[in-house]
Amino acid sequence: MATYQLTVNGERKEVTVDPSTPLLWVLREDLKMTGTKYGCGVSVCGACTVHVNGVATRSCMLPISLLGERAIVTIEAMNDDAVGRVVQDAWVEKDVVQCGYCQSGQIMSAVALLKATPKPTDTNIEESMGGNICRCATYVRIREAIKTAAARLK
C-alpha cells in the first residue's frame, strides 16, 4: 500500500491504495466518484475515459503509481467546464442517451476532441470517437450532438 496525493477536478485528495490499482477504481471506490464507468477493464470500450493533464485517458489501465502529479478531470466536472457544458447541453437536446452507461466516456472523449479540434469533420469525429463503444448504438446522435456543440463553440 502507498499514499498518493491527487488533484481531481481541482481539489486535492489523498488515497492509500496498492500502487497497481487502476485510477478507475481509485475514483470509484476510494473517492466515491462513480460517474466514470467500468466497461471492459482493458481499454477497449472507452467508458472509463477521464482527462489527465488535459489528455483523454483510459483510467481502467492506468495504475495509480504512474499518475505522478498530473491533474485528473472527470465527468463530474463537465458541467463547470465551458466546453463540457455545451457538449452536455447538446447531448440533452439531441436526446443521445439510451441506457447511458457509455455516455460518461463518450462525453469525455467528445470534449477532448472539441478542445483540440473545435470544428471537427466527420472523419475527425469518426477517428476520435471510434474508440468509444455504445451497445445501444447511439452513434448517429453522438455525431449530431458533437456537430451541434461545435457549432455553438466559438
Next chain:
Amino acid sequence: MPRYRAAGLLISIIILAFGAWTIIASALGQAREQGRSDVSRAQGLVAWEQVYSVLTHPRCINCHTATNYPQQGDDRHRHFANVVRGPEGKGVPALNCVTCHQEVNADSTGVPGGHDWHLAPLSMKWQDANDNPLPSAAICRSVTDRSKNGNLDAQALLKHHEEAVLVLWAWQPGRRPDGTMRTLPPLSHKEFVAATRRWVEAGTPCPPAR
C-alpha cells in the same frame, strides 16, 4: 653534380612525392568512406541481415507500418480500439497514443510504455499496405535514405540504434495483460548495436533488389 641535374632530380622527387601523396590520399578517402578498412562489403551485408532480423521483429515493426494504424502482438494484428495514426503518428484527439501508453511499461495492466510513444513516420514504413514486411533490400535502402530517415547519416543511425528510447524499449517490452513477458528481438541489444556498427563500418551496404 651539375646544377641542372640537381634541379632535375629535385623536380623528379617532388613529382614522385606528389604522386605518392595522391595515391595515399585516395586510398585513405576510400577507407574513410568504407569505414574501418577491415570490414568488407560482404561482412557488412551479413551484418545488415542481422540488423534486418531485428527491424522486422514485432517489437519493432509493429510501429513501422504502411497503414493508418499500428499493430500489436507477436501475430502483428491491427491494434484494438480503432486507434489510428493521426497527422503526427501520435493518434488523434481523444484517442492519442498516450491515452493508454504511459512513460513506462505498466506491467500490472499489461500496457507497454515509453517516453513519447508514437508511430514511426510513413517514410519509415517497413511493411507494405497488406502488412507484409518489406524485403531486406527495400528496408535497407529506406533506412539509408536521408530524405526518408530524418536526415540521419550512418553514425546517427548507429546512435539511434544505441540510444533511442523507443528502440531500447524493444528489449524491455514489459508484460502482456495476461502477465506473460513479451517476446524479445532475435539479437540482444548489444548484438544489435554491434551488427549495426559493422554494417556502418562497411559503408552501410545494401543487398541487391530482387
